[in-house]
Amino acid sequence: MIRIAVISGKGGTGKTMITAALAQLLPGSLVLADCDVDAANLELLLDPKIIRTEPFMGMKTAVIDPALCTQCGECMEHCRFGAIEHDGDEAYRVLPIRCEGCAVCVHVCPAAAVTMQPRQTGVIMYSETEWGHLVHARLEPGAGNSGLLVHAVKKTAMEQDRNCDLFLIDGPPGTGCPLISTISGVDIVLVVTEPSVSGLHDLKRVVAVCRQFQPRILVAINRFDLEESLTETIQLWCTEEKIPVIGKIPFDPVVIESVRNGVPVTRTGTSPAAQAIQILESNLNEELKHYRDQRK
């Protein structure tokens, strides 16, 4: 199985749109995962039929038993996350939204009033799509542990569909915990960028993160014709960094229409964007062949 993650650094550059199109185009057996667990959108383009759902238990959360709390304040003093609240004469309370699950409060409480309790913070869904199984998730809004959930989503996909040729991941924006969890252990990352100063800045940062994990790095430039001079700058930088630019997709209103219709853009005929993504796909496929040969 070759693992490919589609990421971007900057949000909104077109990761999900490209992932969905690649799911439709790439040959061979495929399993998909949506690792943008905060705001998962891939399901909106792949029309998944849910086979089963399972609860996601994040880190345990501290709970204070008001009957046992002596209001000494030790927990609040030692909590480094500001997760413990206290008003007037009431018992101390844990704010689950701030609790990181470190259990320091359990250790310092002299009255054994604090326990760590499991808490469901999301669900993981295992679904059928036209192009293969999709593992996706829903994180309770405001919950932490998105990195852990990403890990759980990837693990489900790799265990359930371990014989697939390809594992295609729609990744999160940013460079932090969920992104690092997404790219760890993947073979290829495809960074989708756009010709803007923000896009380039964020591309450089996310590539720096990827380099710490040593996957093969590839770049696609979306809406490349909106600012061609910046597209050139991005291509120049990629050449210097020896990163292949395997696709350039023009701005095309058909992309928005296909999102509104809930289908991959490559399903909507021969629009300029769809044609460009076909070229992207054939270049990616060459990369995959090369990768397989190297592995042998």
Place this chain on the structure above:
Amino acid sequence: MKLAVASGKGGTGKSMVAANLAYTLSQTEPVTLVDCDVEEPNLHLFFPASVTTTDVTVPVPVIDETACQHCGVCENFCQFGAMTVLSNRVLFFPELCHSCGGCTLVCPSDAIREVPKRIGTTSISTPLPRLKLISGMLDTGDPHAVPIIRAAKKLAAGDPTIICDTSPGTSCPVIETLDGCDACILVTESTPFGLHDLRLAVDVAGRLGIPVGIVINRSDGKDQATLEFCMDHDLEVMMTIPFEREIAAIQSRGDLLCRVHPEWQKAFTALFIKCSALAGGD
């Protein structure tokens, strides 16, 4: 007033709205703009200026191997799996550490102390006479965004008007940014992606008790679903920015709509007045 600009979905134009709002307000009053999208901060690209940069550190444990009995209590206690105790040494994985201080508390041999570890920076600049820009930047490869956001917000504390640009998503970094804000602008685009993530963002702000108003960006006129959602949830659409290649191009090259087309300042001033009403009137 402390205002957050958030979105759920990435790339809807948060930074664009935050930057233009701050630029417009700074024509007449002092404004502090805080870039809390510390994983991919961009606001400094729109306001080039010389900056004063400070390291942000978190405490991490160091083990005194001469005092350590290798008893394994720290490993058992650490909920994040950041410690592995071998028979003759302790392995520490800093990327897993949450800096809770638990290991130092539980060590029976007093063999663990904490030292600061850099995870990123905050930078302050004054790109315009009445504009202070504070940018948090997470070091590449470090997973812990929240302490940087906390440090950046702390630098703005006490300033009269604070605008915080938020990272996309709905998890810890967004909570940390929104926490303590008086109102929140949610920037969306009229696509099923935009609406799906707007729903989540409205939910998060609701859980934190922060009033929200909506800005529709890159509108192509097909905003019906978004407008209906806003109506159903009693949310005001405070501003609609049309899709125009010219607006996109200005943003792409790192310029500001309100600088290139000052006539837009009126709309952003009106947006700020609506936000103030949102924050003040429950």
